[in-house]
Structure formats: structure tokens, C-alpha cells
Amino acid sequence: MKLGILGYGNLGRGVESAVMQNDDVELKAIFTRRDPSTLTINSKTAKVISVDEIEKYKEEIDVLILCGGSATDLPEQTPKYAKMFNVIDSFDTHAKIPEHFQNVDRAAKEGKKIGIISTGWDPGLFSLNRMYANAILPEGSDYTFWGRGVSQGHSDAIRRVDGVLDAKQYTVPVQKALDSVKNLENPNLTTRQKHTRECYVVLKEGADPKKVEEEIKNMPNYFIDYDTTVNFISEEELKKNHSKIPHGGFVIRTGKTGINKENNHIIEYSLKLDSNPEFTSSVLIAYARAAYRLHKEGQTGARTVFDIAPSYLSPKSADELRRTML
């Protein structure tokens, strides 16, 4: 399977790296909006090509992985490129998924291609686990916790505060809330009860820490509904201790069965990831394999993780899977 990447940020570099763990996958090209000569890539085989030339590679690329952002890139890119390529994206604006799905479905059918949207781990693996658990235990409650991990959006928000040179924000699930769920207390949890926010902030010279801390803690949408701690550290410390992009989380469903609903069950799925972009990329590659196969079967249109039989993700044959993994 010959892959292309569009966009060489954290996620694009993650896909480039994850290709090395997949023997059946070859990275052919990295497409960029920047001047290709300014990009230094890790891959020995891939070419760096301006996105303006992408149409010329329609025959060379089996699946194009779109590594742009959900806010402005993917709503435009995924439908556009689904007309020319089988595409995979990690579109994660949950409220806009139905609209995005329709746009990609229309384009992919027009191009006779497959477009798999909203893969990764949330949406993606977490969604799958919510769905399986709900189908199996119809009477119950769902809980999703994120972290401990770096939220790029919240880190960016802090960096926009006056007086801040650099920052990292960790989302942390509240252990007490997790315990309550696992103890079958069936809690109704507020935003504040589920997660705390830990900020590591480097100040610009002369900035007032009191003022910066107040501004962060009271920021609407991002921080005001949470218990937030702000730690001021040096630039060196930020680089040394906070340069990785870990993440993870928990999807838990608690449910009841029995004539008198006397039996409780807990289904729990959790991830603990050293590198969010590399893990997300690994999921994207597994779904690229699925897109490649679905297209070979003559299927077209948009798909999500819900629509794809698990075996399509594995390089092993159905026979081998039954023999070794069932």
C-alpha cells in the first residue's frame, strides 16, 4: 500500500514514523503547502512535493492521509481530495461530524473513492468502545475521562495571554471521580468534578505572575469551569520536562442485567500514550489499510470506524486471524 501525507506537522511526522512499524506500507510522498525545499523529513523513500502538484500523483498514491487541523483545513481538504484519492482524516469537531460526513460521502462517491473520517482515538477508538459497550449493555451509563495528557488547544490558549512566553497544559482526570464510577456509584459528574487542568507557564520578562494566573484561571470555555493550577517555570525547565506530547484516557460503561437488574457489569477501555500524534497516526494507518481494501472491492463513499469490520485493519488474512487471535 502506497501512502501519501498531506501536511507535515506533529501528525504528519507521526504518520511518517508509524509507517516504519508497518511492513506492508510504503510512504511515497509528503505534500506540503510550504516550499518543499524548506522541509527536512525523516523518511528515506518519500519525496517532498508541493500540494499544488498533488493531482499528478493520483495514480501513484493508494491512500492519502490528511494531517491538517479540524477547524479550517479538513472541512475543505477532505471533500476536495476525496474526489481524487482514498482519504483518511482525524476530523474531531464532534458537533460537525454529520455535515462533514455528508460532504465527504458526496465527494468520494463522485470520485469513486473511499473516505474514512474521524479516525484516531477520540473520535476513533474511544467511539468504538462507547458503541460496542452500549450495544452490549443497553441499560447503563457512559463515562469518558481524558488524560493525563497535553491539550494542544489549551496550551495555545495560554500562549495567547499577555505576558506569556510559552506554556503547556495537562488535562488530568480526577481520581475520586474515576473511583466513584468504578465503585458503581453511578455519579452525575460536573465538568469540574471530572477533570483538573495543570498549567506550566514561562513568563516574559517583567510580566506579572498574579495577573497572568488570574487571566488563565478565568478564561471562559477553557479554564473557568475547572480547578486549574498554574505553575511558573523557566524556559529550560519547560523544554526539559514538558516537551513530550503524552495523552490517554478512559471509556467506561457500567450496566445492569438480570430479571431484577441485580447484576452489575463494568466495561473499561483505557489508553496510556507517550506520544499522542504517533499513536493517532498508528490508528490512521490501520484505517488506511481498510480504505485501500474497501476501494479494491469497488466500494465508494464516506465511512467511519462504526462502518468498518475489524479484520480490514489487520495485515493478516481472515484465516490467520481466526487461528491466532480469536
Added chain:
Amino acid sequence: MKLGILGYGNLGRGVESAVMQNDDVELKAIFTRRDPSTLTINSKTAKVISVDEIEKYKEEIDVLILCGGSATDLPEQTPKYAKMFNVIDSFDTHAKIPEHFQNVDRAAKEGKKIGIISTGWDPGLFSLNRMYANAILPEGSDYTFWGRGVSQGHSDAIRRVDGVLDAKQYTVPVQKALDSVKNLENPNLTTRQKHTRECYVVLKEGADPKKVEEEIKNMPNYFIDYDTTVNFISEEELKKNHSKIPHGGFVIRTGKTGINKENNHIIEYSLKLDSNPEFTSSVLIAYARAAYRLHKEGQTGARTVFDIAPSYLSPKSADELRRTML
């Protein structure tokens, strides 16, 4: 969807009870090899019918759930009834799955029906999680732990020991081994290091506890490779404290990504179940829904959990799933 059950043991009663949690499912009939008049069932709507009459119900039942055992019942029953009905089983003799699959595939194609084999949680949900995790993290290690839970097979083995009136056996994962896996120590674990076996035994009058304990602990296949504890208790105590059938376990994959494999990831799936048969039944019903839909689409033949897109398990439409669960 109109369901039939074949076999009214723990699993059959579990399916009967799990139907109550599923609004789109109606239990039409329980087929039994016993004299139907001797069965008292919980369902208000279902009829109890001799298995000898089952062919007459071909048009009335959308999916037949086979609730027999894997040793002798299912190898014969699943192919036999796949000629007449869409069928679901929980065949769990891992080594014989490929052969069973072929037999069911042939029969189901002949009858133009769908046969989904080896559903439940292991094989079943645990298999799914092993497979997804392997497809996503190709470089890594798999660990499956079972328990704490009742092993029916081991309990039966103890009951066959001379001097034993009744017994329950719990399989218990070793916390130290679990911790080692989660601490990324990548251990090679022996059978003894992964699980211990806890036995609760009621002696017959005059039996020698020393002799019974020795015989249990040295039983080949069942106990000799494990650290086993034997507790002698009264019949009343066994009834009071050990009448439930809980189970559960963990599927963990640890894997690496990164140019220099510098990043570690842990994918963990766990179940904690008050009632093994009721939970297994809940999985069977979700896959019965899938069988019903696949058959409606005109598909035929054998399937496993690997072959079935997740959305087939849910009563919700694809549109609703995307809107509410992605």
C-alpha cells in the same frame, strides 16, 4: 427481531434475561431436549418446545441462539441448525475454531443463512481487542489475564474428586504480574506467574481433607501448574457466599512507536462482571442483531466478530450513531 434459544442452562437463562434489556428483541421460543413440561421459564411471551419440533419454527424465528456446550453440543448443533436458521454460538475451544468455522460456513451457505460463531467475551470481545490493538501497534506484546472469576470447568473437576460434595473455583490474576505489564517491564510470564486458583470445597462426611487437598493441587492440566489454595467450607457457606458466577479479566497490549522506538503505549481493555452467563448472553444478542441484518442484506455463510462492522450490533441507525457516539 424474533429470537429462539436452544438449551436452557445458565447461558439460555442468561439470554432469556438479557432480552428484557433489548426493546427491539422478542423471545419467541425456548427449544429443549428435555420434556418441555418440566421446564419453568421466566419469560412471559416465549413458548417451551421440544427440540424435535424445531423445524416447524423456521419461519417464526429470525435468529436462533445456541446455548449448548463447546465440547459436544456446538460442533454438531451449529452446522446442523445453520441450514435452517440464522444462528449464533459461543464456541470457545480455541484450537478447533478454524474447523468449526468451515463446517458452519458450508452449512449456512447451503441454507442461505448467517452463522456467527465464537461470540461472547473470550472468544469475542477480548479477541476484538487483541485484534484492534495488534493492528494499531504492530510492534508490541499481548497479555490476557482472566478473573477474578468462577471457572465452571475447574469447579466441575474438583467435584469429581473422591470425597468432594460440592465446590467452586476462582481464577485470580496475579497483581504483581499485572503491575509488571503496566509498568512496561515486558515480562515473559509463566502459567504460574499469571494466575492463581482459589478453591472452596465442601467435603462429604468422613472424607480426608489432606487427601482431597493433595489430589486437587496435583491434578494435571487443571491445577498442577498453578499456585492453588484449597479452603474447606460448609454447604451453607458455599450457598451463601459462592452462588454467583462472576468473571472478568484484562486484555493489554504494550507497544512502541517512534523513529528510535522511544515512545511506549498501553492499550487496556477490562471487564468486571457480576454474572458471566448474563453478560455473555448480552453479547450474543448484539451479534444476533447483526446476523439478522446481514441476512436481510442477502449475505450468507459463517462470520466471526472480526468480520462484522460495529454498527451492525447497535439498534441505532448509522446516522444516529455518528451524531451521538462518534
